[in-house]
Amino acid sequence: MHRRNILSISAIVAFSLALLPGGAVGQQKSIKEQIVGVWTLVSFDSFDSSGAKIPNMEGGNLKGQYIFADNGRMSLQVISEYPKLASNDRMKTTAAEEKAIAHGILSYFGSYTINEADKTVSLNIERSSFPNQVAPSVKRVATFTGDELKLDNPGRLAGGRTVMVWRRVK
């Protein structure tokens, strides 16, 4: 009888565990497990060292994609809306077109590692559309909320910080 009760309790515990909502299991996922995949841009904001929001991308209608591959490679594109090139030739640009593009894009690739303990992503930016950004180890603080990933860069090159919010692409 005693043995039978233990078995019943075990069965109830097992059944209860199976009923736990996915969110409870999700909270136990590592940063690496959560970050791998394709993300679409929600917002990209820059702040000066006093915390005041400052303009960062000209052109408006900002769109972007960020892929974190499971083998540790990453690729980011953030592109605003600016006019098509009049020449239709990528190498035949006017000074105004060059300025509009330079002020309206951010694109880089490289590799990444995760520090699970302090919830940071370390980026090894191998190449960037902004060449000054190339660096072997820059930190982003990662926060996951629902389908969204916030990447906080407290070490903006020109001072202050940048905050990007991304939503997982289904």
Added chain:
Amino acid sequence: MKKTITLATMALAVGVALPAPTIAQTAKELVGTWNNVSNVNIRQDGSRVDIFGPKGSGLAIFDASGRFAIININPETPKFASNNRAQGTAEENKAAVLGGIALYGTYTVADKVINFKIEGSTFPNWTGTEQKRNVSAFTSDQFTWTLAASVGGAGEVTWKRLK
């Protein structure tokens, strides 16, 4: 009769054992990350030019969900003296813009052709367009595509799989 059956069985067994041909017939064959080997413009006189310089670099990611990201950058692009992306000189902006391209969106593969639906590109004339790349050589570790280049002439781009 028995011998014939045995031979037929052996042939069948051998046939099954043969590796599947890798000819870029499905998107699955592209899934992964690829390092750029070369990005060449073949001019009408036959001369070849490295579009992103002799040390041109790039990464292509083909995700299993059907999304892609491609970046090519000339690593010899000079840094901005201001250290501020929005304060480049005219020369710095020009070098940075001509020295790189990035594009992303979705892709499909059929019959040695990659079809890109480009959602965003730093070359704005490509944004919102659908484009084909003919796969002219393909193994599981390296492949080459050709296209009418964004700079005129023919483009020939080779990628090597990253482990």
